[in-house]
Amino acid sequence: MAGMAAKLRMNEHWTRYCQRSRRARGPAQGRAYADGFADGLRLPRSGWVPVALAKTASAVVLAGSRASAEAVEQLLRLPFQDVIVVLEDGGPEAFARLRALPDITIVHTQERLGADVGRTVGARMTRAELVLFADGEAAVPAEQLAVLLAEARSGSDLVLADVSRRLGPFRGWDDAARVRAFVNWSLGHPELKANSVAVLPHVWSRAGLERVGLPQLAVPPMAQRAALEQGLRIRCTPIVAPKSGPAADAAGAAAKAKLEAGDHIEALRAAMGAKGARLSLPDLARRRSTAGGRTP
Template sequence: MLRKQRNRASFATKTRKKHTRRVSEKRRIQSRRKKGTKTYVFSLPPNHSFHANNRREAHEMIGEVTEQDREVLPQPVLSVIIPAMNEERTIAAVVREATRICRDAEVLVIVNGSTDGTANEAERAGARVLHYPEALGHDAGRRVGAASARGQILLFTDADILIPAEHLAPFVQAVLNGVDVALNNYNGPVTRSPVHPVVEAKHMLNSLLSRSDLGGASMTAIPHALSRQALEIIGISSLEIPPLAHAKAIFGGLRVQAVHHVPVGKWNAVRSTKRGGADLLSQIVLNDHLEAIRWMTDTRGPRGAYPDLQRVRSLAQ
C-alpha cells in the first residue's frame, strides 16, 4: 500500500514537472515572438508568375537557396517602403518589424527634412536609407521609395506607427496569392457624429468607382501592398496622390482587395495640434480625392463613365 502511494506521488511529481516544462517552453516561444525574432516564410503557388519568372527568388523566399546562389539573385521579393521625418523614437522598432516579414526583403527608409537621428537609427536597425535634407512633402516619400525599390512586391507603412510583422505579412501573402493592390480593411470611425470628412471622402470615392464593397479602404491608409505589375499600371508618380493611384488601379482592371484589418486609428500616435487651428493634413487628403475625381471625369467623360439615363440635356439649353 505504501509502495503504491509512493508510486502515485512520484507519477504526480513527474507529470507536474512535464507540465511546468511545457508551459515554460511555450512562454519562451511567445517571448521570442514578442521580441521580434520570428521571420515569416511564404510559400508560392506552383503556377504563380513570380515562380515561373524567377525560380531562384521563390526558393530564397521559402529558405531553399544556398549562400552561393544568394550572390547572384537579381532582386529581393519584397521592398518595404517607410517615409520618415523626425521619427528617431520609433523608426528602429518599425524597421525591425519590417525585416521580420520576409527572409528576402529590403527595407527602404526615406528620411526627409529630419533634424534628429532618424537616419542613424534606421541604418543601425538594418534599413537602406535614402536621405534628403529637405522635407519632400506629404506622400512624396512613397514615390521616391518606389522609384528605388527592387522588390517584386512593394509594402508601404509609416515610421510613426509600430505595426507588428503579424499584421504586415497578410498583405504580402495576398499579393503572392494574386491580388494586385492589397489594402488595409479599415473603414475609419464611421459611427461618430459627425463623420470625419476624410472618412466620408474615402467611402464616396469607392462608391464613384463602383467599389462600394471596399467601404473606406483606401491607398491613403497604411499598410498596403502593390505588385510590380500594379506599380507599372498605376505609375510611380501617382503614388504621391494616393486617391488618384487608387482610382487608376481600379480603372486599370487591377485586382484591388481589402485583405486584412489593422486598427491604425487606434495605434497612430496622437499629434499635438493647436486648438481651433486648421487641419492642414485633412485638407490635403480631401484635395487629393478631388484630384482623383477630376482625373476620372477627364478620362471617362464629365460623368465619370456613368450613364445619363433618360436625361436629354440638349433640350434644356
C-alpha cells in the same frame, strides 16, 4: 550566415515546405519553424515571421521627425530583401534612431519633398515583385503585415488594409474616410468603402506599379484612380489598427486632411475629364436630351 541572409534562406525553406504540404500552416507553426531554423544555425531568435512567398518582396517606409524604430523593427521580422526608409525632414534625432537598426537603407533628406513623394522615391529603389508601403511613425505587428503579403502572393495587384471595422457607424466617420468612400463610390467601386492607398500599410505588385506608373504614387488618390481604370485586381484585408506614434499637432493634422481632400478632388476631376461629368453614374431622374441640355 548573416541575419538577413539567414532569414531569407529560412523563408525559402518554409515556402517549399508549405508548397509540399497539403495542409494549411498557421502563424504558430511558422514561428516555431523560424525559431528552429535559427537554433540550427546557432543564431539568436529574432522573432522572424515566415511568409510562404514565391516572389521577392521589399518594404518602403515613409518617415519624418516622429520616426519610430519599433515600426521598422516589425518590418525586419519579415522576409524582405530590402527595407528602404525614406526619411524626409527628420532631423538628426530621427536619423540616429533609424541608423542604429541593421539591414535597412535610409534615404535621408532634410528638404521637404512634398507629401507622399517618398513613395515614388522608395519604389524606384527596388525591383522586388511585391512592394509593401508602410508608415514609419506607426508600428504594425509583423504578423498583420504578413497577412497583406500572403494576400498579395495569390495574384492581387493591390492589397489594401481594410479599415471598415474600426471606423464604426457612418455617423462617426471622420472627413477623410467619408471623402475616400465618396471617391470610390463615384468611380464605380462602392465595395472598396473607405479603403484607399492613401492609408498605410498596403502592398503593390510590380506589375501593378508598372501599369499605374511610379510617378502616380506621389498622389495616392490618383494612383488608386489609375488602378481602378486599369482594371487591377484589388483586395481589402482587415488588419489591426497600428500602434500610433506621438500625436501630430492640430495644425499639422488639419493641413494633412486638407491636402488629402484636395488630392481626392484632383482624382475625381481627372476621372471626369476621361469619362464625362457623371462618370459611370446614369441620370435616371432627367431626360436631358428632351430638355435641350447636354447628354452626359
